[in-house]
Amino acid sequence: MSLLRVAVPSPLHRLFDYLPPADLPAESVAGLAPGSRLRVPFGRRDVIGILVAVVDETEVPQDKLKPAKALLEDSPLIPPTMFALCQWAANYYLHPPGEVFPLALPTRLRGDRPLMPLGEPAWQLSTRGLGLADDALKRSPKQALAIEKLRREGPVSTAALSEAGISRAVLKSLADKQLIKTLNLAPKRVAPIGHQGLDLNTEQELAVVAITQALGEFSCSLLQGVTGSGKTEVYLQGIAACLERGQQALVLIPEIGLTPQTLKRFQLRFNATIVSLHSGLADQEREKAWSLAREGLAHIVIGTRSAVFTPLANCGLVVVDEEHDSSYKQQDGFRYSARDVAIKRAQLEECPVVLGSATPSLESLHNAASGRYHQLVLSQRAGGANLPALQAIDVRGQSLRGGLSPPLEQAVGQALAAGGQVLLFLNRRGYAPTLQCHDCGWIAQCTACESRMTVHRRQRRLRCHHCGAAAALPQQCPSCKSRTLLTNGLGTEQAEETLAAQFPNTPIYRVDSDSMANAGAMQALLDTVASGEPCILVGTQMLSKGHHFPRVTLVGVIDADALLFSADFRGEERMAQMITQVAGRAGRSDDPGRVLLQTHHPDHPMLSALMTQNYAEQAKQLLEMRSENGLPPLGYLFMLRCDSADGAAAEQFLHSVRRAAGNPQGITLIGPLPSALPRRAGKFRFQLMVLANSRASLRQIALALVASAESQPRAGDLRWSIDVDATEVT
Ligand SMILES: Nc1ncnc2c1ncn2[C@@H]1O[C@H](COP(=O)(O)OP(=O)(O)OP(=O)(O)O)[C@@H](O)[C@H]1O
Numbered sequence: 001m002s003l004l005r006v007a008v009p010s011p012l013h014r015l016f017d018y019l020p021p022a023d024l025p026a027e028s029v030a031g032l033a034p035g036s037r038l039r040v041p042f043g044r045r046d047v048i049g050i051l052v053a054v055v056d057e058t059e060v061p062q063d064k065l066k067p068a069k070a071l072l073e074d075s076p077l078i079p080p081t082m083f084a085l086c087q088w089a090a091n092y093y094l095h096p097p098g099e100v101f102p103l104a105l106p107t108r109l110r111g112d113r114p115l116m117p118l119g120e121p122a123w124q125l126s127t128r129g130l131g132l133a134d135d136a137l138k139r140s141p142k143q144a145l146a147i148e149k150l151r152r153e154g155p156v157s158t159a160a161l162s163e164a165g166i167s168r169a170v171l172k173s174l175a176d177k178q179l180i181k182t183l184n185l186a187p188k189r190v191a192p193i194g195h196q197g198l199d200l201n202t203e204q205e206l207a208v209v210a211i212t213q214a215l216g217e218f219s220c221s222l223l224q225g226v227t228g229s230g231k232t233e234v235y236l237q238g239i240a241a242c243l244e245r246g247q248q249a250l251v252l253i254p255e256i257g258l259t260p261q262t263l264k265r266f267q268l269r270f271n272a273t274i275v276s277l278h279s280g281l282a283d284q285e286r287e288k289a290w291s292l293a294r295e296g297l298a299h300i301v302i303g304t305r306s307a308v309f310t311p312l313a314n315c316g317l318v319v320v321d322e323e324h325d326s327s328y329k330q331q332d333g334f335r336y337s338a339r340d341v342a343i344k345r346a347q348l349e350e351c352p353v354v355l356g357s358a359t360p361s362l363e364s365l366h367n368a369a370s371g372r373y374h375q376l377v378l379s380q381r382a383g384g385a386n387l388p389a390l391q392a393i394d395v396r397g398q399s400l401r402g403g404l405s406p407p408l409e410q411a412v413g414q415a416l417a418a419g420g421q422v423l424l425f426l427n428r429r430g431y432a433p434t435l436q437c438h439d440c441g442w443i444a445q446c447t448a449c450e451s452r453m454t455v456h457r458r459q460r461r462l463r464c465h466h467c468g469a470a471a472a473l474p475q476q477c478p479s480c481k482s483r484t485l486l487t488n489g490l491g492t493e494q495a496e497e498t499l500a501a502q503f504p505n506t507p508i509y510r511v512d513s514d515s516m517a518n519a520g521a522m523q524a525l526l527d528t529v530a531s532g533e534p535c536i537l538v539g540t541q542m543l544s545k546g547h548h549f550p551r552v553t554l555v556g557v558i559d560a561d562a563l564l565f566s567a568d569f570r571g572e573e574r575m576a577q578m579i580t581q582v583a584g585r586a587g588r589s590d591d592p593g594r595v596l597l598q599t600h601h602p603d604h605p606m607l608s609a610l611m612t613q614n615y616a617e618q619a620k621q622l623l624e625m626r627s628e629n630g631l632p633p634l635g636y637l638f639m640l641r642c643d644s645a646d647g648a649a650a651e652q653f654l655h656s657v658r659r660a661a662g663n664p665q666g667i668t669l670i671g672p673l674p675s676a677l678p679r680r681a682g683k684f685r686f687q688l689m690v691l692a693n694s695r696a697s698l699r700q701i702a703l704a705l706v707a708s709a710e711s712q713p714r715a716g717d718l719r720w721s722i723d724v725d726a727t728e729v730t
């Protein structure tokens, strides 16, 4: 007997077996392809699952088997490569498969809605219309015109008919006479045209040749190019070669804020169908873009993290820009790395993948050094600009105005006077990170998290950056009623305010997730900055990524110390990446750039390293340290996390799980320990860190821990999750 094995949206790490739907002929069941949607009963309701396999046997007792209610489509919505990718990802990240497969579908299709047909509504002649005598519509010239047009051109879209002056009313009368009928006009397949690219320098040329020659089979290349070296030009010319072979390209970018800029650059280069996929799209737009990609009609698909699961009919090249960027790692729910999934995807698609960055992750550098990836290097800025010089400013004992020391303030003034633009980096949004009572010492805390509330003065609110909780900004201390409340520390909002007072004649633009919340804001800002007028940009890491600001000559890091002391073993790597990236925004054009870092620790070895070495040299040293400590990428790591309103229960749960795992060889178990943020949104958080000396032993213990976790009894709200290749360990 044939049974259907289905991935059902549920947090359980298993698949569920069903009898075929009653209305499905027995002979067609065996031939069902995986990847189709099924409506199945689950608990007390019906849900939409994905068919994973047709099987002959099940462990479910015969009388417990239920029939699936319906097969939603004959041919699967998830094509074989994406099906295989989801299956791999669920297995690799040990995540419930029912929560992974839906990623290959746009939101609208995760339920039971039918696929929207691509194309547009159109009209064509009916048989009766075809046979109509020439003078039959003499008395209604508009109708005659419509008939003549359809006879001449075949099916014509409603939009084109309306452009030709044929109204809906005319079409309706013709339809009522059964002379014409509607159809859905499929989009035309057009050949993409690439415009002439820039003249490449030698290193770029070598990179493009390597990528072009790699087309047609799987390989992974690391394009390590210093900031402003023209990596995008390399992608563009590599993609041109991919399109010439009649294939599609998938380009991943780290942030939604970069989408319009990237899209524009691609649209200028290619006369082709380019779609972008990101969280800002409405559901219908998203489904359309998804369909164009899946049908092979979109030549280039650009998207953020989750776009790695978009099906492409004929994928010929995958590009992951800024491959080191932390936004590629999903930090809740299904904790995958889009970069790593992209590599697996290229392998399944049998095409090359290019990882590009000025500051590659140590993982990728390690893989390049061991020969697993091809290394392509762009060591110089395109167009001849020099990399900027870095310099520390010792702020000890100096009076700071709006966070700026006198030397930095002076440098800003000079840069502006010389007609340049200035970028000030402060990775803390809001007005101030703390609100304190000057009389009794009370501090505004989040009631749901073990953390302080951030002051947002413009909105007159206190906001928790961990759980999103908000409260009105108090006028007096809730504890002692004093009216003397102080803000401590500096956020972007306050910096913007003080800078405006210091530089009253210069426009100041703040760039953080608060000011850039709506979709067009970033593009509007970029357009303004592109005009070249002197201005000050002050913002968070949003400013540091990928942007090309040719007029910026000075970059100031207001608080380099904030990056210095991290509890995470990746802290130094992150700091080196962040500073190198933000510094890389300076001096990208004719005028040389300068970078000033404010610190209370000018002799800190990490800062000295930044001053004296380039990123590649620093990365090499960091890799050696990781190797000595058996840490990734030289060791293998995952985290088991647990949270609950009952802290003792959460900790106890991880203790039991750990006990069940025993003491396997080659494995270091650390914890359970409270997380760095021990309580968030009312829940206590604990974690167990697992380090292994081989991928195989990591896998073994991970499976054992998951099995143990699933079999533990657990209290109502207790949740646990696994994070394979965790990038955040605090
Ligand atoms: N061969 C070339 N000749 C002249 N200009 C070039 C060439 N290649 C790229 N450029 C220009 O150099 C500038 C920087 O290029 P791009 O933004 O692609 O750099 P990038 O390597 O992506 O930098 P980052 O990593 O800092 O984002 C762009 O204005 C681009 O048009």
Ligand SMILES: [Zn+2]
Pocket: 446, 447, 448, 449, 464, 465, 466, 467, 468, 469, 680, 681
């Ligand atoms: Zn909170």
